[in-house]
Amino acid sequence: MKKKKCLPAVMTVLTAAACVALCVSVLVLYTQGTARRAAGAATEPIFTREEVARQMIWVGPILLAWLAAAVGAWALGRTERDLGRADQPLERTLALLRARVGLVPPEAEKERTLRRRIWIAGGAGMGLCAGWALLWLLNRENFTSWELERVMGEMLAHILPPLALGFTALFTVICLCDRSRAREKDALLRAARGRHLPHAAAPLKSVAETGRLSLVRWMLLAAAAALIALGVINGGLNDVFVKAINICTECIGLG
Amino acid sequence: MVNVKAWWQAHRPTTRRLVQLYAALLQNAHLKGFAEGKIYTGPTKAVCVPGLNCYSCPGAVGACPLGALQNAIAASANRPAFYVVGLLLLFGLTLGRVICGWLCPVGMIQELLHKVPTPKLKKNRYTRALSWLKYVILAVFAVIIPFWYSLQQYPLPAFCKYICPAGTLEGAVGLLSHPANAEKFSMLGILFTRKLLILAGVLAACVFIYRAFCRFLCPLGALYGLFARIALLGVRVDKSQCSGCGACLRACPMDVGRVGDHECIHCGECIGVCPEKAISLKAGKIVLKGPDCAPAVQRRKTQ
Numbered sequence: 001m002k003k004k005k006c007l008p009a010v011m012t013v014l015t016a017a018a019c020v021a022l023c024v025s026v027l028v029l030y031t032q033g034t035a036r037r038a039a040g041a042a043t044e045p046i047f048t049r050e051e052v053a054r055q056m057i058w059v060g061p062i063l064l065a066w067l068a069a070a071v072g073a074w075a076l077g078r079t080e081r082d083l084g085r086a087d088q089p090l091e092r093t094l095a096l097l098r099a100r101v102g103l104v105p106p107e108a109e110k111e112r113t114l115r116r117r118i119w120i121a122g123g124a125g126m127g128l129c130a131g132w133a134l135l136w137l138l139n140r141e142n143f144t145s146w147e148l149e150r151v152m153g154e155m156l157a158h159i160l161p162p163l164a165l166g167f168t169a170l171f172t173v174i175c176l177c178d179r180s181r182a183r184e185k186d187a188l189l190r191a192a193r194g195r196h197l198p199h200a201a202a203p204l205k206s207v208a209e210t211g212r213l214s215l216v217r218w219m220l221l222a223a224a225a226a227l228i229a230l231g232v233i234n235g236g237l238n239d240v241f242v243k244a245i246n247i248c249t250e251c252i253g254l255g
Numbered sequence: 256m257v258n259v260k261a262w263w264q265a266h267r268p269t270t271r272r273l274v275q276l277y278a279a280l281l282q283n284a285h286l287k288g289f290a291e292g293k294i295y296t297g298p299t300k301a302v303c304v305p306g307l308n309c310y311s312c313p314g315a316v317g318a319c320p321l322g323a324l325q326n327a328i329a330a331s332a333n334r335p336a337f338y339v340v341g342l343l344l345l346f347g348l349t350l351g352r353v354i355c356g357w358l359c360p361v362g363m364i365q366e367l368l369h370k371v372p373t374p375k376l377k378k379n380r381y382t383r384a385l386s387w388l389k390y391v392i393l394a395v396f397a398v399i400i401p402f403w404y405s406l407q408q409y410p411l412p413a414f415c416k417y418i419c420p421a422g423t424l425e426g427a428v429g430l431l432s433h434p435a436n437a438e439k440f441s442m443l444g445i446l447f448t449r450k451l452l453i454l455a456g457v458l459a460a461c462v463f464i465y466r467a468f469c470r471f472l473c474p475l476g477a478l479y480g481l482f483a484r485i486a487l488l489g490v491r492v493d494k495s496q497c498s499g500c501g502a503c504l505r506a507c508p509m510d511v512g513r514v515g516d517h518e519c520i521h522c523g524e525c526i527g528v529c530p531e532k533a534i535s536l537k538a539g540k541i542v543l544k545g546p547d548c549a550p551a552v553q554r555r556k557t558q
Contacts, residue, residue, distance in 0.1 A: 007372050008372050008373050008374050011371055011372050011373045011462075012373045012374060012463075015371065015373060015459060015462050015463075016459070018459075019455050019456070019458070019459035022451075022455045023452055023455050023456075026448055026451045026452060026455075027448070027452075029448075030444075030445070030448040045440065045441035045442075045443075046443060046444050047440045047441070047443040047444075047447070048440055048441070049437045049440045052440065070370075070371045073371065073372045074266075074370050074371070074372075075266070077372055092499070092500075092501040092504075095499070137395060137399050138399075140403055140406065143400065143403035143404060144407065146409075148411070149445075152417065155395075155400075159395070163391065167384065167385070167388075170384045170387075171381060171384060174380045174381060174384055178380065213484075213485060216485060217348060217485050217487065220344060220348050220485065221345070221348050221349075223341075223344065224341045224342075224344035224345040224348060225341070225345070226341070227337045227338070227340055227341025227344065228337070228338055228341035228342060228345065229341075230335075230337040230338075230341070231336075231337035231338020231339070231340075231341055231342075232338060234334055234335065234337060234338075235334060236327060236334060236335075236336065236337055236338030236339065237301050237338050238301070239326065239327065239330055239334070239338075240300075240301055240302075240303065240318050240323045240326070240327070240338065240339065241298075241300055241301035241318075243310070243318070243322070243323065243326050244300035244301070244310040244315075244317075244318035244319075244323070245294070245295075245296040245300050247294060247311050247426075247430065248309070248310060248311040248322065248412075248415065248422070248426065249442075250411075250412050250415040250416035250422075251309050251310070251311045251319075251322065251412075251415045251416075251419060251422030251423075251426040251427070252311055252422060252423070252426045252427040252430065252431070252439075252447070253416075253422075253423060253427055253443065253446040253447030253448075253449075253450040253451070254439065254442040254443060254446070254447070
């Protein structure tokens with residue numbers, strides 16, 4: 001039992017240590033490199049193979065220890081995976097209870113109306129935030145400078161606040177709706193006392209294999225084939241090839 | 256001998272893991288590139304692979320669809336991006352997010368990291384809300400910024416340049432670890448530092464959160480998610496058999512609202528847990544994996 005509890009804790013510490021070690025070594029390399037550059041010539045490289053090798057002397061063993069521990073824990077442990085499985089969704093419980101009581105009590109109905117209003121208000125808030133961010137993003141004037149670092153900085157400064165506000169609004173809506181659902185559950189439980197609980201609620205809507213869907217799919221497949229053919233003709237294929245056979249400096253982070 | 260058998264029974268890879276491994280090897284089949292520190296320059300590089308696989312990886316034999324899309328948008332002022340859009344449309348319509356669950360090498364790496372025994376973050380309403388972030392990243396970094404700079408004839412694949420951890424892991428680490436590329440160290444700077452920090456954060460997050468990058472950040476997953484309703488291949492629910500018990504949603508590690516929605520990677524974990532045997536992996540009307548051939552993990556649990 002102790003072993004079971006100990007292993008996740010050890011692996012958590014090791015994972016955090018490996019992550020911190022990697023981040024610290026990169027930051028040390030960068031700060032030392034920029035200091036060297038500030039003191040010497042502007043062409044002085046920030047990262048050198050020798051410096052990286054020197055850092056790897058202490059970071060490497062930590063990363064290797066983490067890897068060995070991870071593989072060992074996997075090999076020696078059981079594979080009963082905890083994939084972060086969720087609890088029973090509250091909507092399901094509510095659907096079951098609604099089916100049980102038949103006639104939904106007014107308190108429960110009130111909560112459903114309240115939730116609808118919360119979503120409308122939250123949706124309006126999120127829409128405003130999205131509009132705020134989009135207004136900035138869709139203005140071409142904001143993306144004309146060649147100083148990319150400055151452009152990215154400005155972009156983040158302008159779109160992060162509305163994004164953060166939008167997600168805060170979303171989280172608030174979720175939190176308020178959860179509370180409302182809990183209240184509805186209580187109301188339904190009171191109304192359902194003594195009645196038989198059905199086996200399951202009505203199934204949710206699912207994707208149906210309809211003739212219309214099939215038609216849309218075939219039309220889009222034909223469009224895809226046509227686009228690929230047009231792309232081959234207009235030189236798009238060659239563009240992809242040229243980009244892919246040369247080392248992508250952006251992907252690696254050169255510069 | 257009994258112990259070895261029991262160990263193998265408990266640890267043997269599932270069919271999906273084998274497919275993932277095979278797909279990763281197939282997409283990075285140029286093993287010579289790792290030995291020489293050079294990328295592949297053969298004709299197959301003109302074709303995009305379905306999963307997120309950096310074309311600067313020494314082993315990559317195809318182009319990254321997301322990188323190709325950004326570059327096609329960046330060049331769209333001169334030439335419409337027909338080829339890449341057509342390819343993505345084809346992948347989305349035929350495979351959809353099955354690519355994420357079965358073919359993406361980055362997805363496999365994330366799943367392997369999640370096997371490290373640590374406390375795990377359960378999916379909840381908040382993680383589901385956060386999963387919309389990848390659509391914002393798709394719109395901003397993969398479409399809007401490359402498009403605006405294309406009007407100035409400047410190719411700027413912003414997601415690759417500022418975020419992509421796959422590029423850092425496969426491209427940067429893959430290439431720079433070889434002595435033949437020692438001179439490239441002198442070209443590294445703030446971009447590489449930032450990207451390596453992002454990579455470290457993402458890898459650490461994947462240990463605690465199932466497919467953290469896939470769920471919250473990956474624009475390619477967001478793009479394929481748009482095809483969830485019309486993709487040919489995917490997990491489907493037989494409505495006439497479904498009782499709505501919710502066992503599938505509880506077993507699902509992704510932030511799905513229902514089986515087969517835009518967050519579903521069609522891994523098939525739900526097939527074996529459905530008490531009504533209503534779920535199956537289908538290609539159109541052909542059943543590829545039904546309840547009678549449930550995943551190996553489920554079989555082991557029930558034994």
